[in-house]
Amino acid sequence: MKQALMIAWREMRHEWLASLCFVAALAGGLAPLLVVLSLKNGVIEAMVDRLVEDPANRELIAVGAGRHDAAFFELLRQRPDVAFAMPATRSINAQANALRNSAGRETARAVTLIGSGEGDPLLAGAAPFVAPGGVVLSETLAKALQLQAGGQVEILIARDIDGRQEAARADLEVLGVLPAVRYPRAALFLALPDLLAVEMFRDDPAITPADWRSPRAEPDSYASFRLYARRLEDLTPLAAALRAQGVETRPRAQNAELLLGFRDTLGLLYALIAALAVAGFWAAMAANLRAMVARQRVAFSLLSLIGMANRRRRLVPMLQSLILVMAGIVLTLALVLGLDLAVNRLFESTTGETVARLRLCDIGVTLLLGIVTAVTAALWAVRAIDRIGAEDVLREG
Amino acid sequence: MTGRVLQVRNLGIRLSPEFAVVIDRLDLEPGEVRVFDSASGTGKSTALGLIGAAIPGGGMPGESLRLCGRAVTGGAVDRAHCAPPDVLGFVLQTARLVPFLTLGENIALPMRLTGLAPDPDWSRHVLDRLGIADLLGRRPDQVSVGQRQRAAVARALWARPRLLLLDEPVSALDPANTAAVEALIAELAAAAGAAVLLASHKAAEGAFGGAPRCRHRLVIDREGVQVSLFTGQEAA
Structure with a gap:
């Protein structure tokens, strides 16, 4: 594990620009998603709740x-x-x-x-x-x-x-x-x-x-x-x-059902957008790691020749995936939490309520999804490593 | 350490439907040196790969490979177990180093991977003789081709292997370096007590010029396959 981690880290450091670009790309995709989630948790849900909870909308008027x-x-x-x-x-x-x-x-x-x-x-x-x-x-x-x-x-x-x-x-x-x-x-x-x-x-x-x-x-x-x-x-x-x-009666709020539907759909809508974003990110991550293995094919073959067991070689893209994703999530959280804080300060005086809010469970789910994405996205790269034998470096001369 | 270092029987692989490489018999004792000096394209590197368990044997009848008395099943998965760095060292034609590690890390990596501790005196001796003690913190792209090859030699000898496989180790070097590096390899291998198997089509000119050659023949087997056959006996 220690040697695999050292190799994974050194490879990323060697290709620091590519690694940095990937972390930035992840933050670029994830940050807007978490900002939307913050706003959904804050102002949007508060607005919808206010409409749903408004007793006037629950009135039936006698005709x-x-x-x-x-x-x-x-x-x-x-x-x-x-x-x-x-x-x-x-x-x-x-x-x-x-x-x-x-x-x-x-x-x-x-x-x-x-x-x-x-x-x-x-x-x-x-x-x-x-x-x-x-x-x-x-x-x-x-x-x-x-x-x-x-x-x-x-x-x-x-x-x-x-x-x-x-x-x-x-x-x-x-x-x-x-x-x-x-x-x-x-x-x-x-x-x-x-x-x-x-x-x-x-x-x-x-x-x-x-x-x-x-x-x-x-x-x-x-x-x-x-x-x-x-x-x-x-x-x-x-x-x-x-x-x-x-x-005969009529509801005061003609759009009450629409409102209810919107509230129920809001969560689903966000989940769908998040799922699409995660799928896109997963594909990008998988391709990035697979490309790394292709770039370092001879190095992976050499590692086998000098005695690195396959199970250890497999850990390299897996660890890189985890490190990159975690770095991306940490950077994203720093950006989004900072932005939330700024937005809430800005609107505190006018609305008097929290406009953007990221809950602890949202952060937990993001980290968990990140780990699952990182591990599964690395599987393609792991399969590629399985196909690189010690003989490849001999053929290269 | 005593005992036979290498014992090969009918170890081979079919590289295409029409061509196979086979080592039918090869035994090496500690410190013994043998040379594969057949022409280019006859499968010298493949033969070394088979002996180094980097290329899995093709399952010829009576196939057997023993390194230091231990039967080797071959294949990449088993290499870490079958051919640890204190048993086998491998120097390739072009200095193959892990590009994102320093020379020092490259040299130490095989022993670290297997949890072996280097002998400080021997390590110092190897580095001093190869002249790369001051380059350990540099990455391969920060040193010359000759220095890279010296680092590759140091990596192969770092754990005092019982068997050193050399695949055209100086062919990529300039003439000034060729003789010096080959002489250093011969010297350090002898000091380590390693048996050496060298694949080179220019072996007659260098430090291994006097070493016995393996016999090589091209034969057609019963199925019409051309077989490049290496035999561990001195060529006539």
């Missing part, structure tokens, strides 16, 4: 108005593929005529009202859940009203009864602000009883602006609902199950 009773909602909540289900009013009533910062003059008109409650996926982890009298503002709305958590917002609901204009008002406590990444438009999240109060005030002339928020009995049925599937994959079967019950 038209229906009559959904308590049993319907109970059944929905019991389904394992349902993450969140709650009643909602007709969309025409789910709007406030105006909202005003109770402590200032800032006003927003025709603001969407979204009934919410405990467990609402849009709020979960990003803002507190709403309760009667307490609301959450979307970031856009909060900016427009110059409001933040702890403030008060005045809601104004108008109605027209036989040509007579009436308006109901109430001060609601701002419990929190929902970041724009969760809900980009202006909206007010409020508890179901508050939303119902809005609907009832508009529908029932008996309710006056003075008592419009007094507690009232729940209606027998609701016109609409808010429904979120547990996972993106659950959207299609859940919609099908509802359709079977005569309830």
Whole structure:
């Protein structure tokens, strides 16, 4: 082994330019591959995950108005593929005529009202859940009203009864602000009883602006609902199950399946590109080692003549292959890890997250693949050595 | 060390359907010198290759090759075991050295490969006599043809082999070097106590001029094959 290693090393040193070129070529092929892997691990997967995890993409929107009773909602909540289900009013009533910062003059008109409650996926982890009298503002709305958590917002609901204009008002406590990444438009999240109060005030002339928020009995049925599937994959079967019950829905994210497919395909796509690159590199390595044996045919014959056993001669291209590949991988890792570090530093301030990341297991797999490639690529050269006998150097004279 | 160094019986190989090289009988005792001096193209190098187990025997009837009493099966795979450097040294026509190793590494390599330790006194003597002690750190492409051949001679003699095979060892050298190198080989081989088998078509002129010749004949066998036949008896 020691003598084979010495011979392998000396041959490479003698042909240092060819060896260096090969290591550089390997790094040139492998580095972009690992950079892509770094980006896939970092920014690309984070982006795809964000899209997949975005609860808005898991929403099924009711088409038209229906009559959904308590049993319907109970059944929905019991389904394992349902993450969140709650009643909602007709969309025409789910709007406030105006909202005003109770402590200032800032006003927003025709603001969407979204009934919410405990467990609402849009709020979960990003803002507190709403309760009667307490609301959450979307970031856009909060900016427009110059409001933040702890403030008060005045809601104004108008109605027209036989040509007579009436308006109901109430001060609601701002419990929190929902970041724009969760809900980009202006909206007010409020508890179901508050939303119902809005609907009832508009529908029932008996309710006056003075008592419009007094507690009232729940209606027998609701016109609409808010429904979120547990996972993106659950959207299609859940919609099908509802359709079977005569309830039409449509997914908010029309491209949800495409997104899922992309996430699943991303890994496969990378594996395919990596496999192609490894195959190309394998062929280059095998040819390079085979050429080395051809170049040193007389030397290998001489080594046999002076007593080097064949099993030792076989080790020469094998060791060269391992040394070259490992040198190439180490050089590549130094380049890629340095590049990752630089890229992450550069984007740290803007994105606040890791853009490029090479995991320890990626490095381990790269080294393992390198060893397998090195050993198998050397087999052609080893076979060539087997065919070089001590007599070859005698024929050469 | 005593005992017969080489015993060959009917060792040969068919190089083509029409031509074969055979050594029918050749015995060498320690220190004995024999010369193959047949014309070019008669298979002298092949005969040395067969005896040095570099060329596997063709399986002639009664074929036998014994080096220092040990039966040699022949073939490249068995060479390391059958013909270690303290048994056999080989000097080729053109100084064949491993191009990417220094002269020192080339010279020491056969013993290193077999785990043998060189005798420092003998090593120094060989290097001094061949005049290459100062060139050990150079690679073959950094020295002259004559110096390369001297290194090849040193490599062959480094382990004091029992048998030294010389295949036209000075034919590539200039006339000024030829006599000197051949004289050094003869001197060092004698000092090592090695039996010598020399293949050369100019042997009569050099240091081995007085050595006995092997008999050589070209014969046609029963199958019509031309056989270049070497016999280890002094030519008449």
